[in-house]
Amino acid sequence: MKEPQGPKANRTKPLYMISVAAELTGMHPQTLRVYEQKGLVSPGRSRGNTRLYSQADIDRLHLIGRLTDEGINLAGVVRILEMRERAEARDDEIDQLRARVRELEDQVSEFRTQVRITALAPYDGKGPEQVLRGFLRGDVGD
Structure with missing residues (x-):
């Protein structure tokens, strides 16, 4: 798969550690780990294997939150x-x-x-x- 160019590249750049991503989305860090385990989100990793979430990941998590708030299950x-x-x-x-x-x-x-x-x-x-x-x-x- 080609690497995104232009504005899309900025949106997919891994930036936020899990604590920041949790704060930005209003979700618990454990919820983010579960979502990753279920394949709903795929954060990048630092050299030290720390999860790093991009702006696209944050937007996706917001969407997941809205959908689950509406009663849609994870499947x-x-x-x-x-x-x-x-x-x-x-x-x-x-x-x-x-x-x-x-x-x-x-x-x-x-x-x-x-x-x-x-x-x-x-x-x-x-x-x-x-x-x-x-x-x-x-x-x-x-």
């Missing part, structure tokens, strides 16, 4: 998070496809321009320099 939370991640991945793919479509539209436009230019200055066995000189002189089609 349901897992399903919701999986669906959310798939939707985000599809959105990213759609953005990439839209960018590719724009590139192809630019290429088609360039090709059409080349076809129009070629139609205005037929080759007729002349060298490219002769065609260009004739075109610049206004000898189109001669």
Whole structure:
């Protein structure tokens, strides 16, 4: 998997120790450990193996808290998070496809321009320099 670039990279940078993450989310550190054990969150680790939570982890924990406060059990939370991640991945793919479509539209436009230019200055066995000189002189089609 590619490492995030730009703003996403800042959101995924491990920053907060478990005590800070617990305070930021209003959750007990043991709850955070349980969520990690169940695969709901995957904090990074320091060289000393200390859990380090990113801003994305904190946001995810806030969402988990909201969902559990609404009465959704952890199995349901897992399903919701999986669906959310798939939707985000599809959105990213759609953005990439839209960018590719724009590139192809630019290429088609360039090709059409080349076809129009070629139609205005037929080759007729002349060298490219002769065609260009004739075109610049206004000898189109001669």
